[in-house]
Amino acid sequence: MSFNIALSGLYAAQKHLDVTANNIANVNTVGFKGSRAEFADVYSSSIFANAKTQVGSGVSTSTVAQQFHQGALNFTNNSLDLAIQGNGFFVTAANIGDLDRTYTRAGAFQLNSSGYVTTAQGDYLQVYDVNDDGTPKTVSLDSTIPLRIPDAAGSPEATSKVNMSMNLPAGSTALDPANFDPTDSDTYTSSTSVVVYDSLGESHTMTHYFVKDSTATNTWRMFSYMDDQPVDITGGYTPGGSVPSGATLVFNSQGLLDTTVATNPNPNPIVTEQLGSGGAGIITNGADGTQTIEIDFDSITQYSSSFEVTALSQDGSTVGRLTKVDIGADGLVAATYSNGTTTKLGAIAMANFPNSQGLTQVGDTSWKASLSSGDAVPGQANTGTFGKIQSSALEASNSNLTSELVELITAQRNYQANSRALEVNSTLQQTILQIR
Structure with a gap:
């Protein structure tokens, strides 16, 4: 019996060593959760045994329990x-x-x-x-x-709408729209640009030029160009000469866009002509030539302050x-x-x-x-x-190297003690066998 008890102790000590060694081996393993060997005593008896003098039968490994506490x-x-x-x-x-x-x-x-x-x-x-x-x-x-x-x-998406918010300076010098030339900054008051896309995702730079009209009160003319080529505004104002058809923006005495005046076109929104061969002739790469762009002023004012673009966006995209x-x-x-x-x-x-x-x-x-x-x-x-x-x-692994080394020493001492118990049992049996 004592041999079996000592052997069970050796098996348990070996299991303790195995678990501790595995924890130490995985101390640098990402996401590793250490384990703990848990033991239970072995006790066997019957209804006819004397519980007061019954001796246990050793130890067994009840479970190797994983420890899921947080790692660093x-x-x-x-x-x-x-x-x-x-x-x-x-x-x-x-x-x-x-x-x-x-x-x-x-x-x-x-x-x-x-x-x-x-x-x-x-x-x-x-x-x-x-x-x-x-x-x-x-x-x-x-x-x-x-x-x-x-x-x-995704796939490319052609620009169909440009949204703008801005202020046009009320104190600007009025100019004659008929003299507008995009290459001469003295012939227009202000300008702003936005990148737009055709149906194949190719980018184009669309520039809007604003001219304060000297021939009409509180009136501005907007001319649009794409890739430095003129784009007419559908039903727009034509000053004559080589100047493209533009949009008319009329403001009231409070500096707000006046949508009640009979201007041509309707001040908001403004729609360009087709950009392909049937119109401006700008799109020549095989993209949809019927593309037009709607220009929508979310907010546009004429105040006595500097030219300022507060918002400028478009709804097209290229492949990202x-x-x-x-x-x-x-x-x-x-x-x-x-x-x-x-x-x-x-x-x-x-x-x-x-x-x-x-x-x-x-x-x-x-x-x-x-x-x-x-x-x-x-x-x-x-x-x-x-x-x-x-x-x-x-x-990181939740195994603590210091604690595991202490456990290793404990398991080693436990193994040595059970080995000693086995050795003593062997010595006792040898002594008995030598009796004559």
Whole structure:
């Protein structure tokens, strides 16, 4: 009996050494969660045994319990390095479309050749599909999709509208619009430019020139050019000569645009002629030549202050190239592109478990759900009991090297003591065998 007791002690001490050695080996493994060997005494008896004199039968390993307390955060320069500050796990899948999920705290993600965000082992990071405002459409692990970051943003969109807000200086010297020449700054009062796009995404510079009319009170003429070529305003004012058809802007005594006067065209909005061969002849690259641009003054005034453009925008775009990826504390992933657009790609899926220690380890600092852990509870980062996501950071191993070395010494001493007990038992038996 004593041999078996000593052997069980050796087995337990060996298990303690194994667990401690594994913790030490992974002290620099990102997202690693250390384990603790837990033991229970072995006691066997029957209804006929004397409990007062019964001796235990040794020790057994009851469980190797994982410890899911927070590891330290190490900050990096990679926006795809993610750490969870608090409870929860990232959700991954081995293949696109798989419903078999694995869970990890190791956030060293990277892009594969197809633009998907994966672990070093190639598992796909899962996200919730989101609405335009960034809120998840549904919080369910069965509805998650792999996170993909496109290198380019959408297809080109031709400019159809330009919005402007500005002030035209009331005290400017009035000029004769018939003398307007875009190459001579003395023939116009002010100018402003905006980049617009055709249907193929090619950019063009559209410049608007403003001339305070000396032949009419509180009246301005606006002439438009694209790529230094004149663009007529549909039904616009024509001063004569080589000056293109322009828009007429009439202001009242309060310095506001007067929409009641019978001007031609209607002061707001203003529409250009077609930009292709059927009109201005500017678009010659095969793009849609019927494109026109509506110029809408959100706010235009004539005050006794300097010329000032307070807003200038257009609704077209070219193909954008990826310039930046932002991941918020709530897991929302947004990609910014060179054409100025920002696309919300998804919200990183999070999961938690009723009993995290019951998760089944599958290697590569990943786990799967089990009967002991309970079903995964889906959620969004930084809500409820789910921790927030820290971008450009990695969670270090939660194994403390100093504590593990102390545990190693303890396990070694325990092993030596059980070895000594085994040796004493052997000596006693040898003594008995030598009795004559």
